[in-house]
Amino acid sequence: MKQKDFGERLNAARDAKQAMAAKFRQRPGPDDPAVAERRAARTAVSAARDARAAEREAQRLAENARIAAEREALAAEQAEQDKRAAAEKTENEIRLGAERKAARDARYAARKARK
Template identity: 85%
Template sequence: MSGMKQKDFSERLSAARDAKQAMAAKFRQRPGSDDPVVAERRAARATVSAARDARIAEREAQRLAENARLAAEREARAAEHAEQEQRAAAEKAVNDARLEAERKAARDARYAARKAWK
């Protein structure tokens, strides 16, 4: 019986050795960095990476352009609002001056009427 166990153990050892040799052979079969297939894959990855970088840069440029456009619109609205406030203030000043002139004229007329009556 112990002979069978010994045989199983030796079989396991040889199977492990065969597996290690197969892995080593597979690793040795890998193409080197100067292999045309490897160079082609590397070039394809570089092309994809460059295209991705270009898309990212384009999106960033679009975002900056949109931000600039929105800022210009905000500034235009602010300028328009300031102009409207300035116009309203000027109209108020004109109205205040007109009302003051009318009050003065009415006061002067009352004073003249009082003088004329005396």
């Protein structure tokens, strides 16, 4: 095995640094057409993603509004049914009270007629 001396190590380090710098300089700049094209493609993809997200949000809001309207209609229908049931219950109580009074009056009249 041959040991490298200090000068050879310095030259190797300098060559490595120059190679890294050359590699960095070869990268395209921000005004390069390929870079601009990639940037435009990323912008288009981002805009499409945002549009899809906005569409999903609009659909979600429309669905929530539809569900709220259905719940409101169901609640109104339930309230109407409750109101009708309360009215029927009141009518039945009044009718039963009148029937009981009529039966009581008939018993009273029969008792009076027996005397």
